[in-house]
Amino acid sequence: MSGEDRQSQLAREHKERQARRAEQERPKTKRNALIGVVVAAVVVVGGLVAATTLMGGTGQAKPDAASPAPSSSTLEDLSPTTAPSPPVDLSKVTCSYRKDTSGSPAKKVGMPPRKPNTKLKTMTITTNHGAIVIDLLTAQSPCAVNSLAFLARKNFYDNTKCHRLATPENSGLGLLQCGDPQAKADGKNPTDGQGSPGYVFDDELSAGIQYVPGVVAMANGGPNSNGSQFWISLSEETTQLEPVYTPVGTVAKGMDILDKIFKGGWITNPADITGDGGSTAPKIPVIIKDVRLS
Secondary structure, three states, rough: OOOOHHHHHHHHHHHHHHHHHHHOOOOOOOOHHOOOOOOOEEEOOHHHHEEEOOOEOOOEEEEOOOOOOHHHHOOOOOOOEOOOOOOEEEEEOOOEEEEEEOOOOOOOOOOOOOOOOOOOOOEEEEOOOOEEHOOOOOOOOOHHHHHHHHHOOOOOOOEEOOEEEEEEEEEEOOEEEEOOOOOOOOOOOOOOOOOOOEEOHHHOOOOOOOOOOOEEEEEEOOOOOOOEEEEEEEEEHHHHHOOOOOEEEOOOOOOHHHHHHHHHEEEEOOOOOOOOOOOEEEEOOEEEEEEEEE
């Protein structure tokens, strides 16, 4: 059996076990399967078949299981110098945030202001491993950036743990997910990946989105269900995702930190009630000490 065949077999067996667990332990609050779960949809990655789906919030967002990943020839490379579409007239933008009625466990700090600060350019995430600096896409995603800025001012992210590390081996993707204020990231907590700020807001999507390494995007549970959780693409496999996750920026500094975390492996959480919502915490703990937007 080749290495790729073995990886494919392990991925299938892993997802089958999780599917059986999820069916046996499915909670009454089914809609709580929260932001950024990788499970259930089949995609092809260089010959490696793996089950991958990003879920969360009040529902589920899946790549098309019957077709291959989006062709990179039809998507623009999202980077600090190549935006997915022309900027909107930011002077006319107002944002709408509404109560999260999914029943997800929440740390409520109020609602962001309707008028976004359109001058924000940088988000600095200070972690226990050092600073990760992100160039923001404020012109393309003003309401998502506005929400991040509001939560940062409220110290919402302080002392929270990044709860999920997806890799090609365990999920067919490569990303680090953070922003659940309730997460333990210890491989034991059954509700990791379900936390929210108590509100949701609409997607900000445009043509040309591709989740190349370094891109930062909002996790969601289906259309227009963004909350506090976000993820950072760490490998080319993540580009196969459908463009349904609002991009908020790209990493300008700190990819060396993220690469170290990515290579450090993951902890499998057999008690995860959502399938993959918090079942693959990074083996090297990532603790967010502070988030600032400027």
